Amino acid sequence: SQTIHQWPATLVQPVGSPLSLECTVEGTSNPNLYWYRQAAGRGLQLLFYSVGIGQISSEVPQNLSASRPQDRQFILSSKKLLLSDSGFYLCAWSLGRTVGEKLFFGSGTQLSVL
Amino acid sequence: AQKITQTQPGMFVQEKEAVTLDCTYDTSDPSYGLFWYKQPSSGEMIFLIYQGSYDQQNATEGRYSLNFQKARKSANLVISASQLGDSAMYFCAMRPTGNQFYFGTGTSLTVIP
Numbered sequence: 001s002q003t004i005h006q007w008p009a010t011l012v013q014p015v016g017s018p019l020s021l022e023c024t025v026e027g028t029s030n031p032n033l034y035w036y037r038q039a040a041g042r043g044l045q046l047l048f049y050s051v052g053i054g055q056i057s058s059e060v061p062q063n064l065s066a067s068r069p070q071d072r073q074f075i076l077s078s079k080k081l082l083l084s085d086s087g088f089y090l091c092a093w094s095l096g097r098t099v100g101e102k103l104f105f106g107s108g109t110q111l112s113v114l
Numbered sequence: 115a116q117k118i119t120q121t122q123p124g125m126f127v128q129e130k131e132a133v134t135l136d137c138t139y140d141t142s143d144p145s146y147g148l149f150w151y152k153q154p155s156s157g158e159m160i161f162l163i164y165q166g167s168y169d170q171q172n173a174t175e176g177r178y179s180l181n182f183q184k185a186r187k188s189a190n191l192v193i194s195a196s197q198l199g200d201s202a203m204y205f206c207a208m209r210p211t212g213n214q215f216y217f218g219t220g221t222s223l224t225v226i227p
Contacts (some may be wrong), residue, residue: 008219011138013188025162031210032213034215041222042120042219042220043218044203044205045212046215049213049214050130051213088157088159090159090178092159094213094215096213098124098147099145099146099147099167099209099210099211100147100164100166100209101147101209102147102149102164102209103149103159103161103207104161105151105158105159107158108157108158110157
């Protein structure tokens with residue numbers, strides 16, 4: 001069966017510090033991978049998605065970046081965090097075959113930038 | 115343009131009663147999927163139910179059913195016999211042709227004992 005791992009679960013970082021959030025998927029190959037951010041009490045904002053190794057689509061221009069060094073690994077990074085980067089970050093995966101393929105989410109990372 | 119709209123920021127329902135959470139969508143794609151997710155306070159996103167644009171019948175999964183009205187572009191979630199554990203945020207999502215998913219802003223459901 002497929003599983004998705006996302007870590008860390010919580011993170012407190014000072015403004016200006018770097019960020020690295022990692023997500024890995026097991027039990028499937030060539031998944032589409034996604035990073036979402038959710039502000040407190042708000043909806044999901046798509047940050048990045050990837051359909052293959054090295055292929056990254058950015059939805060929101062900001063100081064975050066994403067990389068996919070391996071088929072089932074997706075990394076969200078920042079060189080210098082801003083206060084506005086605080087939020088709940090969710091990694092997700094889906095297969096790209098049909099519109100009926102649903103999203104599977106990781107457990108999320110609560111990031112607080114102080 | 116692809117868009118999902120949830121107009122109910124918060125809803126209350128009495129335990130054991132049924133509740134309908136509204137969702138409307140906009141897409142020009144003839145083929146699309148509609149999904150509902152539940153997000154409890156823990157933050158995890160739990161898949162509830164799926165409806166395909168070509169499906170003739172409304173989807174059902176246990177106490178969840180999807181009232182799909184294609185002409186009105188609505189995909190409302192109906193939860194029957196509400197339980198205290200149903201208190202959570204609920205998100206409607208759409209996947210048109212391609213790899214992107216579009217989410218609504220969510221509805222916060224509170225079940226009152």
